[in-house]
Amino acid sequence: xxxxxxxxxxxxxxxxxxxxxxxxxxxxxxxxxxxxxxxxxxxxxxxxxxxxxxxxxxxxxxxxxxxxxxxxxxxxxxxxxxxxxxxxxxxxxxxxxxxxxxxxxxxxxxxxxxxxxxxxxxxxxxxxxxxxxxxxxxxxxxxxxxxxxxxxxxxxxxxxxxxxxxxxxxxxxxxxxxxxxxxxxxxxxxxxxxxxxxxxxxxxxxxxxxxxxxxxxxxxxxxxxxxxxxxxxxxxxxxxxxxxxxxxxxxxxxxxxxxxxxxxxxxxxxxxxxxxxxxxxxx
Amino acid sequence: xxxxxxxxxxxxxxxxxxxxxxxxxxxxxxxxxxxxxxxxxxxxxxxxxxxxxxxxxxxxxxxxxxxxxxxxxxxxxxxxxxxxxxxxxxxxxxxxxxxxxxxxxxxxxxxxxxxxxxxxxxxxxxxxxxxxxxxxxxxxxxxxxxxxxxxxxxxxxxxxxxxxxxxxxxxxxxxxxxxxxxxxxxxxxxxxxxxxxxxxxxxxxxxxxxxxxxxxxxxxxxxxxxxxxxxxxxxxxxxxxxxxxxxxxxxxxxxxxxxxxxxxxxxxxxxxxxxxxxxxxxxxxxxxxxxxxxxxxxxxxxxxxxxxxxxxxxxxxxxx
Numbered sequence: 001x002x003x004x005x006x007x008x009x010x011x012x013x014x015x016x017x018x019x020x021x022x023x024x025x026x027x028x029x030x031x032x033x034x035x036x037x038x039x040x041x042x043x044x045x046x047x048x049x050x051x052x053x054x055x056x057x058x059x060x061x062x063x064x065x066x067x068x069x070x071x072x073x074x075x076x077x078x079x080x081x082x083x084x085x086x087x088x089x090x091x092x093x094x095x096x097x098x099x100x101x102x103x104x105x106x107x108x109x110x111x112x113x114x115x116x117x118x119x120x121x122x123x124x125x126x127x128x129x130x131x132x133x134x135x136x137x138x139x140x141x142x143x144x145x146x147x148x149x150x151x152x153x154x155x156x157x158x159x160x161x162x163x164x165x166x167x168x169x170x171x172x173x174x175x176x177x178x179x180x181x182x183x184x185x186x187x188x189x190x191x192x193x194x195x196x197x198x199x200x201x202x203x204x205x206x207x208x209x210x211x212x213x214x215x216x217x218x219x220x221x222x223x224x225x226x227x228x229x230x231x232x233x234x235x236x237x238x239x240x241x242x243x244x245x246x247x248x249x250x251x252x253x254x255x256x257x258x259x260x261x262x263x264x265x266x267x268x269x270x271x272x273x274x275x276x277x278x279x280x281x282x283x
Numbered sequence: 284x285x286x287x288x289x290x291x292x293x294x295x296x297x298x299x300x301x302x303x304x305x306x307x308x309x310x311x312x313x314x315x316x317x318x319x320x321x322x323x324x325x326x327x328x329x330x331x332x333x334x335x336x337x338x339x340x341x342x343x344x345x346x347x348x349x350x351x352x353x354x355x356x357x358x359x360x361x362x363x364x365x366x367x368x369x370x371x372x373x374x375x376x377x378x379x380x381x382x383x384x385x386x387x388x389x390x391x392x393x394x395x396x397x398x399x400x401x402x403x404x405x406x407x408x409x410x411x412x413x414x415x416x417x418x419x420x421x422x423x424x425x426x427x428x429x430x431x432x433x434x435x436x437x438x439x440x441x442x443x444x445x446x447x448x449x450x451x452x453x454x455x456x457x458x459x460x461x462x463x464x465x466x467x468x469x470x471x472x473x474x475x476x477x478x479x480x481x482x483x484x485x486x487x488x489x490x491x492x493x494x495x496x497x498x499x500x501x502x503x504x505x506x507x508x509x510x511x512x513x514x515x516x517x518x519x520x521x522x523x524x525x526x527x528x529x530x531x532x533x534x535x536x537x538x539x540x541x542x543x544x545x546x547x548x549x550x551x552x553x554x555x556x557x558x559x560x561x562x563x564x565x566x567x568x569x570x571x572x573x574x575x576x577x578x579x580x581x582x583x584x585x586x587x588x589x590x591x592x593x594x595x596x597x598x599x600x601x602x603x
Contacts, residue, residue: 104385175529248425256420266583
């Protein structure tokens with residue numbers, strides 16, 4: 001199975017409260033914030049690695065994971081791809097693009113061009129980017145390819161190397177199970193990191209992955225060394241023949257007003273109930 | 284002048300409240316631009332649901348009966364075809380709306396403004412404000428394509444009230460899509476609860492990883508939830524650990540809520556959790572650590588071991 005995993009570089013999501021907006025409101029500035037792999041894409045990469053390895057044999061690779069990242073061709077984007085290679089992906093593709101020229105529609109057109117070249121069995125990514133929070137690009141890509149898309153996947157099982165997959169996806173009201181005939185686009189939910197969330201018919205069914213609470217697996221030292229030799233192909237919209245223009249124009253950014261009021265530290269449960277009933281009047 | 288089509292969300296043959304939040308947004312768009320709105324009732328039981336949706340002031344209610352479980356491949360072509368007659372398509376940014384509308388949008392070549400919090404009309408031109416960066420930045424966006432597709436944040440648009448009248452209904456043809464043959468719906472487990480829906484409850488009580496077990500959620504959190512007549516929520520960590528089921532997650536990648544009262548118990552207040560609840564009117568935090576980030580948004584903070592104080596809190600609430 002060959003899986004294309006789209007990884008987006010985002011300003012450190014754990015410090016999103018430190019973001020600023022330019023004086024004229026036309027740009028978000030992330031000075032001082034480190035660029036990181038979108039955590040939701042990191043989790044998707046973990047699922048892709050599990051789908052293409054035999055975890056019972058020291059994660060021996062039995063398929064191929066290709067990373068694609070779209071953004072400035074600089075040391076930050078390169079580092080983020082290299083981190084994914086260190087975790088076990090085979091190679092990377094860096095599509096040079098000015099972030100100001102991107103929206104979900106342009107991204108999906110770029111990814112379609114990459115898919116047309118690479119012919120993967122699956123395209124995977126996190127269900128949203130920690131910066132844009134849109135949850136659109138994967139679905140738009142699937143429509144352009146004429147492929148099925150499973151959004152918010154929490155469990156992926158295949159017994160025939162990805163030709164068909166049983167996928168459980170999270171709804172607002174519960175969980176749905178679908179059977180998908182590949183190729184397909186899958187965007188992953190937070191639950192995809194659970195120990196039994198991926199079954200690929202190669203890793204023994206009773207293999208329990210370690211509980212991962214913060215993100216996908218850490219790269220081993222060996223993985224980091226090997227990653228230095230893995231190729232990152234550099235390409236551009238021109239090379240890919242993509243001339244899609246943006247459908248969205250952000251006219252203004254602003255920092256939302258901070259919550260007014262102070263924190264009142266209450267003594268005990270009785271004090272809290274008194275405040276909520278008599279002061280805030282919410283119970 | 285923008286003519287708007289609301290894409291209804293049905294659950295077991297009835298329109299979910301999320302549909303009515305989309306109607307509110309559609310009214311703002313239509314009234315702001317001198318246009319009108321219709322509703323598309325689509326799915327299993329669309330005909331009966333159309334009857335329920337006839338009293339909200341729509342020009343008409345379109346009906347597309349599609350049997351079997353929902354997949355976006357099964358519905359998107361019908362939505363897109365119906366959408367050809369409109370300028371803006373709107374649905375709630377529920378899991379359904381975020382799954383279906385982008386696919387229909389791609390068929391129509393329409394830009395998508397996802398999970399918006401406000402509609403603006405300026406000289407007849409539409410723009411939308413939406414939370415970004417886990418709610419730490421607000422972006423205002425214009426959609427440049429001929430047609431616009433918008434999903435709306437449930438907590439920012441009150442459900443429309445029935446305004447009387449009876450919109451006429453009209454069948455629309457169900458369209459096929461080869462992609463639909465590639466997905467077979469095997470089943471759905473809908474979590475049923477007697478409690479209010481997390482998406483629109485007045486009071487939400489959420490538990491975090493500090494609860495340590497599903498049993499503790501049952502024994503410590505649920506009595507307080509029920510004493511308050513609240514909905515129950517949870518942090519991502521609690522859901523990932525299996526203490527509660529995933530649809531209770533409040534946060535950037537879960538539900539976004541803005542109730543009158545939000546009580547966060549044993550939740551540290553990571554940016555990703557705050558994204559889902561910092562719009563709440565009154566926020567209470569119960570946590571051993573008074574420096575926990577949740578203190579930055581809490582109106583009331585009880586520094587205590589939750590296992591000591593939550594039962595006492597439940598008793599005190601019951602005595603009110």
